[in-house]
Amino acid sequence: MRVDRLFTDVRLATMAPHRPGLGAIEDGALATRDGRIAWVGPRAEAPAFTARETIRGEGRWLTPGLIDCHTHLVWAGDRAAEFERRLEGATYEEIAREGGGILSTVRATRAASRAELVRAALPRLDALLADGITTVEVKSGYGLEPASEYRQLETAAALAAERPVRIEATFLGAHTLPPEFANDRAGYLRLLCETMIPEVARRRLASAVDAFCEQIAFTPEETRAVFEAARAHGLPVKLHADQLSDTGGAALAASFGALSADHLEYTNAEGVAAMARAGTVAVLLPGAFYTLRETQLPPVESFRRAAVPMAVATDCNPGTSPLLSLLLAMNMAATLFRLTVVECLLGVTRHAAKALGLADDRGTLEPGKRADLALWSIERPAELVYTIGGRPLHARWVGA
Amino acid sequence: MRVDRLFTDVRLATMAPHRPGLGAIEDGALATRDGRIAWVGPRAEAPAFTARETIRGEGRWLTPGLIDCHTHLVWAGDRAAEFERRLEGATYEEIAREGGGILSTVRATRAASRAELVRAALPRLDALLADGITTVEVKSGYGLEPASEYRQLETAAALAAERPVRIEATFLGAHTLPPEFANDRAGYLRLLCETMIPEVARRRLASAVDAFCEQIAFTPEETRAVFEAARAHGLPVKLHADQLSDTGGAALAASFGALSADHLEYTNAEGVAAMARAGTVAVLLPGAFYTLRETQLPPVESFRRAAVPMAVATDCNPGTSPLLSLLLAMNMAATLFRLTVVECLLGVTRHAAKALGLADDRGTLEPGKRADLALWSIERPAELVYTIGGRPLHARWVGA
Numbered sequence: 001m002r003v004d005r006l007f008t009d010v011r012l013a014t015m016a017p018h019r020p021g022l023g024a025i026e027d028g029a030l031a032t033r034d035g036r037i038a039w040v041g042p043r044a045e046a047p048a049f050t051a052r053e054t055i056r057g058e059g060r061w062l063t064p065g066l067i068d069c070h071t072h073l074v075w076a077g078d079r080a081a082e083f084e085r086r087l088e089g090a091t092y093e094e095i096a097r098e099g100g101g102i103l104s105t106v107r108a109t110r111a112a113s114r115a116e117l118v119r120a121a122l123p124r125l126d127a128l129l130a131d132g133i134t135t136v137e138v139k140s141g142y143g144l145e146p147a148s149e150y151r152q153l154e155t156a157a158a159l160a161a162e163r164p165v166r167i168e169a170t171f172l173g174a175h176t177l178p179p180e181f182a183n184d185r186a187g188y189l190r191l192l193c194e195t196m197i198p199e200v201a202r203r204r205l206a207s208a209v210d211a212f213c214e215q216i217a218f219t220p221e222e223t224r225a226v227f228e229a230a231r232a233h234g235l236p237v238k239l240h241a242d243q244l245s246d247t248g249g250a251a252l253a254a255s256f257g258a259l260s261a262d263h264l265e266y267t268n269a270e271g272v273a274a275m276a277r278a279g280t281v282a283v284l285l286p287g288a289f290y291t292l293r294e295t296q297l298p299p300v301e302s303f304r305r306a307a308v309p310m311a312v313a314t315d316c317n318p319g320t321s322p323l324l325s326l327l328l329a330m331n332m333a334a335t336l337f338r339l340t341v342v343e344c345l346l347g348v349t350r351h352a353a354k355a356l357g358l359a360d361d362r363g364t365l366e367p368g369k370r371a372d373l374a375l376w377s378i379e380r381p382a383e384l385v386y387t388i389g390g391r392p393l394h395a396r397w398v399g400a
Numbered sequence: 401m402r403v404d405r406l407f408t409d410v411r412l413a414t415m416a417p418h419r420p421g422l423g424a425i426e427d428g429a430l431a432t433r434d435g436r437i438a439w440v441g442p443r444a445e446a447p448a449f450t451a452r453e454t455i456r457g458e459g460r461w462l463t464p465g466l467i468d469c470h471t472h473l474v475w476a477g478d479r480a481a482e483f484e485r486r487l488e489g490a491t492y493e494e495i496a497r498e499g500g501g502i503l504s505t506v507r508a509t510r511a512a513s514r515a516e517l518v519r520a521a522l523p524r525l526d527a528l529l530a531d532g533i534t535t536v537e538v539k540s541g542y543g544l545e546p547a548s549e550y551r552q553l554e555t556a557a558a559l560a561a562e563r564p565v566r567i568e569a570t571f572l573g574a575h576t577l578p579p580e581f582a583n584d585r586a587g588y589l590r591l592l593c594e595t596m597i598p599e600v601a602r603r604r605l606a607s608a609v610d611a612f613c614e615q616i617a618f619t620p621e622e623t624r625a626v627f628e629a630a631r632a633h634g635l636p637v638k639l640h641a642d643q644l645s646d647t648g649g650a651a652l653a654a655s656f657g658a659l660s661a662d663h664l665e666y667t668n669a670e671g672v673a674a675m676a677r678a679g680t681v682a683v684l685l686p687g688a689f690y691t692l693r694e695t696q697l698p699p700v701e702s703f704r705r706a707a708v709p710m711a712v713a714t715d716c717n718p719g720t721s722p723l724l725s726l727l728l729a730m731n732m733a734a735t736l737f738r739l740t741v742v743e744c745l746l747g748v749t750r751h752a753a754k755a756l757g758l759a760d761d762r763g764t765l766e767p768g769k770r771a772d773l774a775l776w777s778i779e780r781p782a783e784l785v786y787t788i789g790g791r792p793l794h795a796r797w798v799g800a
Contacts, residue, residue, distance in 0.1 A: 083734075083786040087741060127602040323788040324789045324791075333414060386480040386722055387722050390533075390724045
């Protein structure tokens with residue numbers, strides 16, 4: 001069998017659904033051709049390969065490249081000073097009066113050129129990639145006006161030219177109300193639904209539409225309008241749902257067949273059941289839970305019982321989750337939310353791919369899937385969840 | 401002025417006590433000679449230097465190399481599987497019956513050669529160093545018998561030959577009762593006080609003696625005996641104090657003029673006052689707090705009011721804090737314990753040095769101090785605390 005790359009002397013965590021747990025193969029081999037997996041299985045069962053390159057793993061673990069399925073990676077400005085002020089006792093109101101909060105990120109992001117946005121995002125992207133990530137979802141939502149939103153999405157796409165990584169851009173114009181529409185919610189909704197979503201779809205700037213449904217953001221009715229516009233333009237939806245209160249967001253997302261509902265600390269039983277019926281992925285974001293010192297836990301046991309697939313992501317953003325490590329997000333999901341090791345690892349591979357509508361394309365080591373791979377210097381996959389702030393990655397391939 | 405290395409075009413966080421906050425100098429210079437700082441100050445005030453090497457920081461921040469003043473870095477064996485089992489619902493009793501827990505680390509560490517212990521510790525050390533650490537304290541305490549304890553301490557010292565780093569070894573024979581003394585506490589105390597501490601002192605295997613004073617470990621009376629032996633042999637003491645319950649550990653440590661008392665979640669007002677009088681540093685270990693999902697916060701506001709210096713460390717250990725990032729320990733100290741940015745940064749520099757009895761030797765950028773330095777790609781020091789899982793280190797020098 002003629003192949004491009006042959007990985008041998010590796011232990012495989014295939015994450016494939018037809019095998020239990022991690023789908024482990026203790027003495028495995030994997031061959032790639034044209035950027036996709038051509039063969040994978042026990043070395044003893046491998047056919048004879050003719051490979052351009054052979055990579056001997058020396059017993060290391062090979063997994064699918066990790067997928068961070070919820071980030072706000074592209075922004076300008078600096079919220080570290082605000083973090084410092086808050087620890088010194090400043091209230092949210094004082095921070096806001098001083099020009100801080102999300103609107104300071106919006107101002108700085110609007111003012112930044114695409115090149116400046118790329119320059120600001122690259123160190124963050126590099127930190128993520130150093131943890132074995134090969135796909136990063138990136139949302140807009142700090143522009144909140146057409147040109148700035150498009151520029152944020154274009155910047156996200158441009159990152160893939162700077163580093164070996166796949167980017168999935170998501171349009172989150174419905175992130176918060178821009179200041180110039182503070183007294184005209186309906187006007188911003190029209191701008192979103194009649195101008196921005198159609199343009200994003202026409203120019204293929206994003207592969208999904210997201211919204212923040214919350215008392216401090218958009219109402220369920222407003223979210224519905226955004227989702228209807230997305231549907232009309234052929235874009236799947238996702239939702240920041242039930243993070244700070246129970247707005248019925250999970251059920252709303254499910255009613256639109258959303259790819260995912262994200263956060264979900266306050267999701268109720270009806271929401272869980274609706275997500276199960278719709279096949280909507282529950283994206284858990286423990287970095288925000290940790291940073292906000294939230295105490296309300298997402299209904300993990302209900303998701304388990306209802307067989308709702310759970311993903312885990314960094315939610316990387318400057319305000320509520322300045323988290324640049326998906327391995328650490330897994331540790332937080334285990335420590336704070338009590339996800340098992342298998343759930344954590346599925347949450348950054350197979351289930352994360354599903355949260356992006358890419359379940360058939362990546363997230364497992366199976367023939368036909370993209371050859372996006374991570375090779376780890378570990379003795380067992382549990383170490384990827386157990387160790388906090390370690391650096392276990394040996395190497396990473398995007399389309400090996 | 402003839403110097404070895406000149407650092408220029410740098411912003412300095414000197415951490416020096418005669419300046420407020422971080423002792424920042426916006427446009428600074430620093431010169432080294434014979435491994436120590438020869439001159440530091442505003443560039444505008446610098447004398448003419450003749451330097452063997454000039455390092456231009458391009459506006460980056462230069463700080464003292466960070467000091468991790470509480471770790472258990474040297475161990476053998478694997479507790480990731482136990483972590484996995486616990487998440488799957490196994491109880492501590494089941495884990496213990498299966499041979500897990502701290503005694504599994506003791507068994508594996510006893511069985512390991514010095515070379516095996518070095519090999520196991522190096523990836524952990526490398527992760528720490530990648531965060532800008534230049535001094536690491538390493539405790540014994542997984543040998544619990546003379547030869548194994550000495551081997552752990554020798555291994556710690558040997559790490560300094562493998563990497564550019566300074567190691568401070570601490571003897572923690574009083575970590576837990578070894579199984580062979582389960583019915584003879586007095587016998588183990590005699591072994592500690594009459595054999596091990598004298599030998600550690602004679603061979604200069606450690607620069608301090610530590611103990612774990614807790615209901616599950618050693619009583620205050622037993623701890624006192626250990627401290628008296630340490631005093632008799634000229635070794636300063638430290639204490640794992642009041643982590644899980646109020647045993648009066650902080651006051652006990654202070655009564656022996658301890659360099660530090662560590663953990664301190666349950667420390668009472670009397671303990672805080674005694675520490676203040678004795679000049680004992682409060683070493684906060686938020687990694688263990690986080691991993692154990694502890695809810696009792698250490699009395700930070702009391703330490704502040706009493707002017708007890710606070711340090712922050714990883715507590716890196718396989719059971720309760722598998723944490724390999726001191727930057728992350730700072731973020732946890734801020735997020736979970738509400739330390740300010742300045743307190744966090746003092747806690748891994750000046751106060752961490754004091755916790756090791758090295759306040760005169762390192763931990764600040766002042767003339768005469770060791771030229772242990774970290775150069776950071778950041779716009780403001782707060783980013784070192786704010787960002788979670790980032791990789792901001794640009795370069796690091798030990799004795800520049």
